[in-house]
Amino acid sequence: MNFNTIRVILQRELRSLFLSPIAYMLAFFYLLITGFTFMISVQALNESPRDFTVMEIFFQNFFIWIAQLFIMPVLTMRSFSEEYRLGTFEGLMTAPVRDWEVVLAKYLAVLAFYVALWAPTVLYQFIFQIVAVTPTPLSNGPVWCNYAMVLMMGMLYAALGLMISSLTHNQIVAVLVSLVSTCMVFFLGLLNFFFNPPGAIRDVLSYISVFEHMEQFGQGIVNTRALVFYASASFMLLLVTQKIIESKRWRA
Amino acid sequence: MIEVNNLVKRYAGVEAVRGISFSVSPGEIVGFLGPNGAGKSSTMKILSCFMPATSGTAKVAGFDTFTHSIEVRQRIGYMPENVPLYTELTVDEFLRFRAQLKGVTGKKIKTRVAEVKALCELDSVSKKLISTLSKGFRQRVALADAMVHDPDLLILDEPTIGLDPNQIRHVRDLIKSLGGKHTILLSTHILPEVEMTCSRVLILNKGRIEASDTPANLMRRVRSGGAVVSEFRAAADAAEKAILALGTVEECRTTAHDGWVRVEIFPKKGEDVREAIFHICARERWDLRELTQHKVTLEDVFVEITQEDKE
Incomplete structure (x- = not known):
């Protein structure tokens, strides 16, 4: 493994990302949505006493989930599609780089940006401490569990988006198909709430339910089955991505 | 430097390269000629490890392009036909990125980038975004990219297309001066250029090699000679x-x-x-x-x- 290659490609990806207006637009809307969500979480606590902490309300909020569904398709749509369209893929793949180094570098670049988007929200709980009239204890464990969950969800959606981007040279197609796929993964997990499927199906749906995982992690329960699911699913999608770019060249 | 043996490339239904064999010794400048669709670009893409051959082998510096592609890629500088560049970067940023990607490290990055910029007359546009450059400059950025890691073999797919006569002359002189130290395989449709720069010419037609000789010998063979x-x-x-x-x-x-x-x-x-x-x-x-x-x-x-x- 050549870490230098990964670092160089990663830097290039991030530079291009930050040189495009998309990055700033995304950051703007993301902070707007998370900030707004935090505000209504605080308001909810102001209205009446609740059984939840402010961060629990924050992470369970509808707006956060919708933003989560959109973010990765937009971040990953350029990854490979743009390289195919501009032809820079040819230049990239004729440099001494291995396929999976390219895949991994692009994946890490997207994740790094995602982490940067979430980073400011860490401050929210401290802000809450300051503005709260009565001192409130920090529930560190569950909050960090929530963030771990946010990261894992990002890992899965990023791998999915990357794979779809590797299939087409059209960014619009990439972003739309990614969005549909991400929504499908998300809403499959919600089916249990709407229907009452028989045992086995229910178990499978619950195993992949992002929503249920978030609930558990929000209570500070580290569900190792969920960890295995996100890690293995992401890994598998990245492996498929590598195979796709390999086959692109076979058929080139 | 290059060993090609019975190379075949078949795309869905179309046979682009039909079993060609040739070899190029170190230091040679070989012109790769042929009508559009003769299989020149396909052969070059196989040599540069961008795509695998359907059958047959291609070796660069003794390494097989399929089984030892990283070793091959470290030794070649490839300039693709359509000059793909990251247009959101400046010339300096782009060349630095390419140098690092190709394994140039430390202080050598700076010196190599400066050298190729000087060779390709790019100093005046160092800080400009590639998206703002004219076709001629982009072409030279791609050429600088191909040379940035000082490869033994340069594979140039139509390096002078889109250049004005002065620039063509400059690139021609550049290529000529690189000969001897580097091995060069270049494809072009500008034939006087080949006459002036290449020590040997390979003519491809319909996926086969029709002629391989020095330009002078080839011209002697022509029927209209002496008319x-x-x-x-x-x-x-x-x-x-x-x-x-x-x-x-x-x-x-x-x-x-x-x-x-x-x-x-x-x-x-x-x-x-x-x-x-x-x-x-x-x-x-x-x-x-x-x-x-x-x-x-x-x-x-x-x-x-x-x-x-x-x-």
Whole structure:
């Protein structure tokens, strides 16, 4: 493994990302949505006493989930599609780089940006401490569990988006198909709430339910089955991505 | 430096390269010619490890392009046909990125980037975004990219397309100066360029190698070699009769106008008929106003080899 290659490609990806207006637009809307969500979480606590902490309300909020569904398709749509369209893929793949180094570098670049988007929200709980009239204890464990969950969800959606981007040279197609796929993964997990499927199906749906995982992690329960699911699913999608770019060249 | 053996590339239903074999020794500058669709780019893409061959092998510096592709890629500088560049970067940023990607490290990054910028005359645009550059500059950025890690072998797919005559001359001189130290395989449609730079020419047609020789030897092979055009005041049939009587002429075409006759003479191989024509005119007292031997160019070779079956 050549870490230098990964670092160089990663830097290039991030530079291009930050040189495009998309990055700033995304950051703007993301902070707007998370900030707004935090505000209504605080308001909810102001209205009446609740059984939840402010961060629990924050992470369970509808707006956060919708933003989560959109973010990765937009971040990953350029990854490979743009390289195919501009032809820079040819230049990239004729440099001494291995396929999976390219895949991994692009994946890490997207994740790094995602982490940067979430980073400011860490401050929210401290802000809450300051503005709260009565001192409130920090529930560190569950909050960090929530963030771990946010990261894992990002890992899965990023791998999915990357794979779809590797299939087409059209960014619009990439972003739309990614969005549909991400929504499908998300809403499959919600089916249990709407229907009452028989045992086995229910178990499978619950195993992949992002929503249920978030609930558990929000209570500070580290569900190792969920960890295995996100890690293995992401890994598998990245492996498929590598195979796709390999086959692109076979058929080139 | 390059060893190609029975290389075949088949795309869905189309055979682009049909079992070609050739080799290039270190230091050679080889011109890769052929009509569009002859399989030049496909061969170059296989050599640069962008895509695998359907069958056959290609080796660069002893490494197989398929099984040891990283080793091969470290040793080649490839300039693709459509000059793909990251347009959101500046020239400096782009070249730095490419140098690092190709394994140039430490202080050498800076010196190599400066060197190739100087070679390709890019200093004036170092800080400019690639998206704002003209076609000619982009072309040279891609060339600088190909050379940035000082590769043993340069594979250039139409490096001078889209350049103005001055730039073409500059790139030609650059390529010439790189020969000896580097091995170069270049494809182009600008044939005078090949005549001037290449020590050897490979002509591809329909996926096969039709000729492989020095430009000079190839030009000697051409049928129209030694053809003479002459114009003098005479009757067409009298002129033709006199010329054919020489016995060294294979074919003679005449066109008459305003009392002058224009003759195209195709002598037998190796014969020079110019002197004889002059003597005929002197003897018959025909006024002579033109006598030129057609200078064979690589273009004639190219046309003859790649159009044979149309005739």
